[in-house]
Amino acid sequence: MVEHEDRLSRVFSALADPTRRDMVARLAAGDATVSELAAPYDVSLQAVSKHLKVLEDAGLVSRSRDAQRRPVHLDAEVFDLMTKWIERYRQQAEERYQRLDALLDRLQGRDNDESKDKGAAG
Amino acid sequence: MVEHEDRLSRVFSALADPTRRDMVARLAAGDATVSELAAPYDVSLQAVSKHLKVLEDAGLVSRSRDAQRRPVHLDAEVFDLMTKWIERYRQQAEERYQRLDALLDRLQGRDNDESKDKGAAG
DNA sequence: CCGCTACTCAACCAAACGGTTGACAACGCC
DNA sequence: GGCGTTGTCAACCGTTTGGTTGAGTAGCGG
Structure with missing residues (x-):
């Protein structure tokens, strides 16, 4: 390095x-x-x-x-550099998490017939 | 360490x-x-x-x-730990800066008679 | 100018870091 | 069950890091 x-x-x-x-x-x-x-x-x-x-x-x-x-x-200005970096990826990760959450919601809504019975799989 | x-x-x-x-x-x-x-x-x-x-x-x-x-x-949660640490001290530093700024303003307001004449000293 | 105060530079040392290679463990697949 | 895939553990190595001590520089104050 x-x-x-x-x-x-x-x-x-x-x-x-x-x-x-x-x-x-x-x-x-x-x-x-x-x-x-x-x-x-x-x-x-x-x-x-x-x-x-x-x-x-x-x-x-x-x-x-x-x-x-x-x-x-x-x-203190340099702090901004860090904060920006951190926030960028945190937001990205959070958005992804929320999309996943929404997807799971939709899947559950659509297939709740199955999920009720076999939802505990995986 | x-x-x-x-x-x-x-x-x-x-x-x-x-x-x-x-x-x-x-x-x-x-x-x-x-x-x-x-x-x-x-x-x-x-x-x-x-x-x-x-x-x-x-x-x-x-x-x-x-x-x-x-x-x-x-x-991503750990990011919060960092962000909190950073924000804490950045805010502290910024507040201090603003207090200093305000103080300078007040000093200038009070003594602007002198500062007009001898402000370029140093 | 001499000495004290405040700090930096240089050399050195042990420990940690980031990388390597070699061995091997866990698991799916034929 | 053996083989290939995926990944970890262990030992080793050179560089960096954080600490030390010793010497030197910068500036004020007598």
């Missing part, structure tokens, strides 16, 4: 880690510096810095500069 | 792979067997089988039995 081929993969991959998800959750409440973000976790600052790089590469956060500090900001 | 600690991590992680996302996309159109799913990809059947295990462990698909075949079915 040479590298992550597309944005969507990077986003999903970034959010697959509970620490990173927690960071995103906290950043939703407001920007924070690297040390502030690192505080609650029992890992080195370098590890947190790496996590932030992953989030940044995924386009989920951006970092600016304030003296020595690097305030981290959540870019 | 020993193992994936929670469901959400497994789901995001499962969808971080483009092949698995493609499988989900195709399964949204209808159930399929392992070989059917494997056909378009240039990997072994075993690799596809592994991918399906990942999707199954994440609760994204379920597998039944039909003779030698193992039809794979998409379980």
Whole structure:
């Protein structure tokens, strides 16, 4: 897998880690510096810095500069990319399910003579 | 990380792979067997089988039995889990953004005397 | 300018991931 | 009952990931 081929993969991959998800959750409440973000976790600052790089590469956060500090900001737009992907296939799956449901209804309506007797088959 | 600690991590992680996302996309159109799913990809059947295990462990698909075949079915409910997580923090981030926006508006309204003259500072 | 604070870069390591091949289990069919 | 089909399990392998430590950079404050 040479590298992550597309944005969507990077986003999903970034959010697959509970620490990173927690960071995103906290950043939703407001920007924070690297040390502030690192505080609650029992890992080195370098590890947190790496996590932030992953989030940044995924386009989920951006970092600016304030003296020595690097305030981290959540870019919520990328969420749309995921939501769209998810919704698309969920809807498709649901529609299919409903069509199947409707079909079963019709079959039952048409052949309810048989279904009454042998409906438990399969 | 020993193992994936929670469901959400497994789901995001499962969808971080483009092949698995493609499988989900195709399964949204209808159930399929392992070989059917494997056909378009240039990997072994075993690799596809592994991918399906990942999707199954994440609760994204379920597998039944039909003779030698193992039809794979998409379980779209898990999508809700993701959507809820995403929407929660996106909304939070957006609300924060709007509050900030409103605050800036108010500040501008109050001090527009100064901002007219020295607004280009920085 | 020196030192402290805040953070990043580089090298390294163990574990997990995605792929392979080989063996084998489950089932329908002749 | 043996054979082909369909799929899984196991062992192995190279790359990626998430963590570590050590060194270095950037900027403020005395």
